[in-house]
Amino acid sequence: METHILNGLIIGGSYVLIAVGLTLIFGILDAINLAHGEVYMLGAYVLYFLFGVWELNYWAALILATGIIGIFGIVIERLSFRPLRKQPLLNTMLVSIALAILLQNLAMLFWGADPKVVKTAMSEEIIQFFGVSLTVQRLVVLIVGAVAIILLHLLIEKTRIGKAMRAVAQDKDAAALMGVSIDRVYTFTFAVGSALAAIAGALIAPIFQIFPTMGFVPFIKAFTVVILGGLGNVIGAIYAGFILGIAESLGAAYISTPYKDSFAFIILIIMLLIKPSGLMGRS
Helix, strand or coil, X not given: CHHHHHXXXXXXXXXXXXXXXXXXXXXXXXXXXXXXHHHHHHHHHHHHHHHHHCCCCHHHHHHHHHHHHHHHHHHHHHHHHHHHCCCCHHXXXXXXXXXXXXXXXXXXXXXXXXXXXXXXXXXXXXXXXXXXXXXXXXXXXXXXXXXXXXXXXXXXXXXXXXXXXXXXXXXXXXXXXXXXXXXXXXXXXXXXXHHHXXXXXXXXXXXXXXXXXXXXXXXXXXXHHHHHHCCCCHHHHHHHHHHHHHHHHHHHHHCCXXXXXXXXXXXXXXXXXXXXXXXXXXX
């Protein structure tokens, strides 16, 4: 039981990182980035390139991959989302679908369709953690994910740009009248959301294989987490991500491994029937 719960926390940690970035973008920009899974995929590929090809230190490669994809998020916002800011949500969704397909094909063009593997020393090292045996790499996913979420919380609550993000999320017009630069907040939010997805991809890269369409299932899970937690609610996404990860791990262990991906949608259907606004969402 302890092993499955710990594995669920690790899986849930990656869902949380992707979902928090997604919910930040939705909560502040009122936009759904359906290419967010491909941003996660690019994070894994950039780590593979920096660590596996250029042979940089893993931690240096992780930080660089996060920064590079964060900057790429700025490019996405400027070119794809800013021109459609006043357009209907459907237009933005269609553009993000096209962007997702484009990024998948670019990844296939640059790195090929064959799965890539990243091996670190931590992938092979086994430790005992609360009586459970697991690789150091899996523990790193949990620890680094937790640190990233704590830093995000401090950023939102304690910094000037974080206060501006909260103000824009509550009332864009009032924030603009108070001197908040809406463009700057939107760009920064997209960079942070993309960086979080990149961290998730870079952390998972040494555990699973890397391939151009690897972002699809994690994105669907993250989108499920966003709905479960409450649209635009960061804290709700954190709780929902870990709940979903543990439910998947226990379901795979005690019910059926082949159907583990379906548990997320079963939970989603139940939540929508009981509390459509999500765990911490508003009606």
